[in-house]
Amino acid sequence: MNKNEIVKVNITDLGTEGEGIGKVDGFTLFVKGGIPGDEIEARVLKVKKSFGYAKIENIVTPSPDRVETRCPVANKCGGCQIQHLSYAKQLEIKKKKVFDCLTRIGGVDPKTLEKCYEDIIGMEEPWHYRNKAQYPVGIDRDGNPKIGFYAYHSHNIIENDDCEIEQPLCAAILKDLREVISRFNIRAYDEAIGRGELRHCLIRSGFSTGEVMVCLVVNAKGKELNKWKADSDVAQTLVKSIKEDAVKLGFKFVSLCLNVNTKNTNVILGDKLYPIYGPLYINDMIGNVIFRISPMSFYQVNPVQTKKLYNKALEYAGLTGNEVVWDLYCGIGTISLFLAKQAKKVYGVEIVPEAVENAKENARLNGISNAEFFCGAAEDAVPRLNRDLTNAEKCDVIVVDPPRKGCDEKLLDTIIKMDPIRIIYVSCDPATLGRDVKFLRDHGYELKKACAVDQFCHSMHIESVVLLSK
Ligand code: SAH
DSSP: OOTTOEEEEEEEEEOTTSOEEEEETTEEEEEETOOTTOEEEEEEEEEOSSEEEEEEEEEEEOOTTBOOOSSTTTTTBSSOSOTTBOHHHHHHHHHHHHHHIIIIITOOOHHHHHHHBOOOBOOSSOSSOOSEEEEEEEEOTTSOEEESEEBTTSOOEEOOSOOSSSOHHHHHHHHHHHHHHHHTTOOBOBTTTTBOSEEEEEEEEOTTTOEEEEEEEEOOOGGGGGGGSTTSHHHHHHHHHHHHHHHHTTOEEEEEEEEEOOSOSSOOOOSEEEEEESOSOEEEEETTEEEEEOTTSOOOSOHHHHHHHHHHHHHHHTOOSOOEEEEESOTTTHHHHHHHTTSSEEEEEESOHHHHHHHHHHHHHTTOOSEEEEESOHHHHHHHHHHHHTTSSOOOEEEEOOOTTOOOHHHHHHHHHHOOSEEEEEESOHHHHHHHHHHHHHTTOEEEEEEEEOOSTTSSOOEEEEEEEO
16 A cells, blocks of 8 residues: 555544544555545555555545534534534444443453443533633734634644534634734734743633633733733723623623733643632532532533433442542542532542632532542542541542543552442543553452443543442
8 A cells, every 4th residue: 555545445443533444455544534334535645564544535435324514614623523423323432432441451241241331321412512612822824813723633723613512602702802802912822932922712601500701821921911900901891792792692701810821831721810800710500519610620511411420420329328438530529519418428639729629619608518628649649548537437439530541550559448339430531441440350349330421522532430349
């Protein structure tokens, strides 16, 4: 196979990043935009020893699961990798992916898993589901400001004011921001040289409270920050127009804040946060628990599905009111407080200080007095806390909800020592879930239940929750 050659390929699988996978004479080809069932003529772009990359030249026979994308930039923007795949098929593929990871990596017997693997929980209406948007602000070739989303694996900004998975209010806010940028001559950030001031616009909305927060990330210090102060023309213009838009769309604009990030890195937020208008948080509710969320804290992005996910975690936890529960990687205490009402005691551990502050405040707001929160890396804090706290108090249930890289082995070791009756693992990456399940199985636990919950419709991200016990 040679570069630029046109080959016929049947796509049989989807890769982790949503790319189509097919074989040509035993040679694996990755074809962006291909989906299982497609018969494609593809142009070879790159050839390696046993695999290569190709792009679609012509779809000879489309897969029966191929659908029209709703969004005009769906194949350019890095947000939705599989919008061209029917939602039913997306769910089927995600369900299978978790199954495969638990069996192949986790070592769970497929027959055993079949019996305890529940059907994936999808969305009835998988559109406009996100409560958070992070728009990079940059410049185009002519130096004009550009706001949108990054293309996949790139920092090329794809403009799109009408995102199908974000809130329509975001489009209105971007319009307001564009007007302010041009009227007040605000320079968009140029990553290449680390110059310019406006870097990102982060929008968060509480679906059940209707509260909206906008956080602008700027590269500015000292006097340069004055133009953003509450009484400045920039701030007042922006607040006024966002307020009006929010009301029209049934939301309440409650907070505008400024985050300062002067480092030339890929990390979006800096450490400093200043209020411009309103408080540095919004409130939202999941079920009957109210949460205070700051821009620096993690909060699940799909509130409709989060409720279903937490209910599943609660069901797996099997609480009767007498249990001591540890919620590790607890964020702002969402799972902790969800469980606290049905447990004797909940301990939460989280690494981001602002999130821990939110968690403590959230416990107070809800009148929950049996939850305590600690700040630290779970792998360091839990061994220490476990020594200090649990001599008298045996831990019954442990919930973990780590980022994609999964749990640190030092933490898994500690979990084994803590000897809980049940472990509930909430995961946003089935591969690391499989790896950690293998560790826990090798140390006496067995997988008892598993369920995928689609939190990230039209993307390849996969959320799942499993129950392990001895
Ligand atoms: N359970 C929460 C948060 C899950 S996201 C919820 O459902 O909302 C994962 C969380 O782990 C984030 O809040 C992140 O800040 C935190 N985190 C990342 N690494 C960590 C570590 N080593 N120790 C503790 N928390 C960590």
